Amino acid sequence: MRGAEADSDAEKKQTYITEFEPGPVPPLKPVDKYGFLKSDQSTTVPAEVSSKCKPRNEREREEKRLRKWRKMIGVGGADWKHYARRKPSVVKRRIRKGIPDCLRGLVWQLISGSRDLLLMHQGVYEQLVLYETSSSELDIIRDISRTFPSHVFFQQRHGPGQRSLYNVLKAYSVYDRAVGYVQGMGFLAGLLLLYMSEEDAFWLLVALLKGAVHAPMEGLYLVGLPLVQQYLHQLDRLVKEQLPKLGTHFEEEMINPSMYASQWFITVFSYSFPFPLALRIWDVFLFEGVKIVFKVGLALLKYCHDDLVKLPFEKLVHALRNFPEDALCPDTLLPMAFSIKVSKRLEELTFEYEQMNNPSQESSTSLKTIRLRGLPKLC
Amino acid sequence: MAYRSDDDYDYLFKVVLIGDSGVGKSNLLSRFTRNEFSLESKSTIGVEFATRSINVDGKTIKAQIWDTAGQERYRAITSAYYRGAVGALLVYDITRHVTFENVERWLKELKDHTDSNIVVMLVGNKSDLRHLRAVSADDSQAFAEREGLYFMETSALESTNVENAFKQILTQIYRVVSKKALDIGEDPAAVPSQGQTINVNSNDVTATKKVGCCSA
Numbered sequence: 001m002r003g004a005e006a007d008s009d010a011e012k013k014q015t016y017i018t019e020f021e022p023g024p025v026p027p028l029k030p031v032d033k034y035g036f037l038k039s040d041q042s043t044t045v046p047a048e049v050s051s052k053c054k055p056r057n058e059r060e061r062e063e064k065r066l067r068k069w070r071k072m073i074g075v076g077g078a079d080w081k082h083y084a085r086r087k088p089s090v091v092k093r094r095i096r097k098g099i100p101d102c103l104r105g106l107v108w109q110l111i112s113g114s115r116d117l118l119l120m121h122q123g124v125y126e127q128l129v130l131y132e133t134s135s136s137e138l139d140i141i142r143d144i145s146r147t148f149p150s151h152v153f154f155q156q157r158h159g160p161g162q163r164s165l166y167n168v169l170k171a172y173s174v175y176d177r178a179v180g181y182v183q184g185m186g187f188l189a190g191l192l193l194l195y196m197s198e199e200d201a202f203w204l205l206v207a208l209l210k211g212a213v214h215a216p217m218e219g220l221y222l223v224g225l226p227l228v229q230q231y232l233h234q235l236d237r238l239v240k241e242q243l244p245k246l247g248t249h250f251e252e253e254m255i256n257p258s259m260y261a262s263q264w265f266i267t268v269f270s271y272s273f274p275f276p277l278a279l280r281i282w283d284v285f286l287f288e289g290v291k292i293v294f295k296v297g298l299a300l301l302k303y304c305h306d307d308l309v310k311l312p313f314e315k316l317v318h319a320l321r322n323f324p325e326d327a328l329c330p331d332t333l334l335p336m337a338f339s340i341k342v343s344k345r346l347e348e349l350t351f352e353y354e355q356m357n358n359p360s361q362e363s364s365t366s367l368k369t370i371r372l373r374g375l376p377k378l379c
Numbered sequence: 380m381a382y383r384s385d386d387d388y389d390y391l392f393k394v395v396l397i398g399d400s401g402v403g404k405s406n407l408l409s410r411f412t413r414n415e416f417s418l419e420s421k422s423t424i425g426v427e428f429a430t431r432s433i434n435v436d437g438k439t440i441k442a443q444i445w446d447t448a449g450q451e452r453y454r455a456i457t458s459a460y461y462r463g464a465v466g467a468l469l470v471y472d473i474t475r476h477v478t479f480e481n482v483e484r485w486l487k488e489l490k491d492h493t494d495s496n497i498v499v500m501l502v503g504n505k506s507d508l509r510h511l512r513a514v515s516a517d518d519s520q521a522f523a524e525r526e527g528l529y530f531m532e533t534s535a536l537e538s539t540n541v542e543n544a545f546k547q548i549l550t551q552i553y554r555v556v557s558k559k560a561l562d563i564g565e566d567p568a569a570v571p572s573q574g575q576t577i578n579v580n581s582n583d584v585t586a587t588k589k590v591g592c593c594s595a
């Protein structure tokens with residue numbers, strides 16, 4: 001009954017903010033290496049699958065990899081920019097193989113541009129958390145216990161995990177009042193908080209939504225969810241072009257990408273995919289941008305293609321939301337995703353989509369020109 | 380509860396679950412279709428979908444239920460799912476008055492996106508939280524009567540009235556459909572094939588009907 005009362009408590013945000021007494025610490029339960037409760041099927045990969053993906057002399061290789069990475073980024077990330085400029089293809093290749101878990105938090109901040117934002121805006125986060133109020137506070141509170149509910153860090157009611165999550169989301173909703181808080185953002189923030197401090201997570205969120213390095217993501221959350229609509233349209237086209245048989249089958253069965261792919265984009269695969277896979281996708285996502293979401297999506301459909309084309313509507317919807325374990329193994333899925341080419345076609349489809357939606361406007365609002373609106377230019 | 384095979388039905392009705400975020404739509408759905416409840420369920424992103432078949436007057440009625448994200452911003456994607464729905468469960472939380480106040484806005488959403496003959500049931504969920512009640516059943520009943528809605532209080536947690544609520548709305552839809560079919564002198568068993576949406580009357584509820592092998 002604890003959760004039910006939490007829900008009603010949540011009504012009174014004052015209560016939440018002033019009564020900082022954390023709830024009882026949940027009993028110790030077995031968790032996986034990422035901190036998810038072991039019984040939770042949706043976020044963990046069973047042992048046999050994960051070991052199947054990994055070679056025997058894994059430990060040694062990991063250590064060698066770690067040394068390479070440390071050398072590449074330097075102490076505290078000091079050498080990163082230099083290295084990334086000199087050897088971009090090495091960096092890309094290494095990131096695609098997966099960032100070592102112990103360096104992930106730091107590297108994510110380096111490749112997303114959030115570290116620069118933080119340095120340029122010292123003290124801003126604290127100001128947002130402590131002195132500003134947001135009309136989204138109740139919405140945020142209601143979702144706090146519904147975000148990664150099976151992770152130990154977020155389990156304890158009013159515990160440190162839940163409080164940081166609340167702070168980051170509240171701060172963002174103040175920082176960007178046009179976006180405010182939208183369900184799904186909690187999964188982004190939650191994922192980041194497992195690898196970095198509140199303030200770092202906040203600036204990474206800013207970097208993503210405002211477009212520090214790649215096209216801004218804020219359109220995923222703005223009124224009308226315009227970017228979700230655009231991405232779904234583009235995915236639909238890519239499926240038809242790259243997997244024509246499946247595309248036709250989807251059309252016949254009246255399957256629309258919003259039935260399965262909205263959350264792929266809105267939460268960048270962090271909502272319901274196995275955590276180890278989500279992390280590997282995020283490594284690449286932060287470095288290469290949203291096209292990896294399309295690639296992974298297409299790879300999933302391609303991997304399951306022969307089953308999917310046989311299924312009727314209802315079973316199809318179910319299958320598209322519950323991919324088999326073997327399809328979700330990062331070392332199988334990601335190489336397949338990397339082999340799918342989408343960049344050029346995505347650009348064309350973006351142009352086409354813009355023409356379709358505002359034919360009068362010149363489509364010169366290329367992603368680059370609108371990026372970093374309202375943000376100081378980064379070096 | 381005996382669950383019949385999924386493909387063995389006489390009528391297929393599309394029903395949507397709508398209402399503010401956190402009122403318990405996803406849990407009502409999981410309780411009805413899988414007999415499951417979770418205190419810490421994730422918020423719905425976009426839409427979810429599940430089915431279950433029940434028996435009405437010897438006919439097998441299959442409900443295809445679409446569960447939508449409650450947050451206002453999501454209506455940009457979810458409202459597309461109202462199309463073709465013959466029934467809607469409009470859910471509020473009896474412990475949060477604001478979710479009841481928003482019912483009128485949800486009704487307007489429905490009016491804008493669905494056929495006028497859609498069967499709507501107002502559902503006051505979380506009836507187990509008696510000590511936290513903020514909306515009286517009498518008020519809701521009166522409101523429902525004024526608006527021509529069916530009404531029921533439920534608890535997805537205790538499994539109270541969940542079955543009844545879905546049964547009642549499906550039965551009502553069935554009555555509307557079979558009555559309309561009779562009105563225009565059509566044998567309900569003669570309507571088109573599965574997957575095809577039929578407009579039984581010019582501005583009427585739509586239903587999908589399967590013919591052949593499994594018609595009773």
Ligand SMILES: Nc1nc2c(ncn2[C@@H]2O[C@H](COP(=O)(O)OP(=O)(O)OP(=O)(O)O)[C@@H](O)[C@H]2O)c(=O)[nH]1
Pocket residue numbers: 003004007183398399400401402403404405406407417418419420421422423424447448449450504505506507508533534535536537
């Ligand atoms: N006490 C009690 N709690 C409930 C009941 N139904 C749902 N809840 C709780 O209310 C919270 C929200 O439930 P959901 O089913 O996720 O709500 P929803 O309407 O689907 O929310 P969105 O997906 O955000 O639109 C969860 O913590 C549930 O456990 C109920 O009948 N009684």
Ligand SMILES: [Mg+2]
Pocket residue numbers: 404405406421422423446447448449
């Ligand atoms: Mg829900």
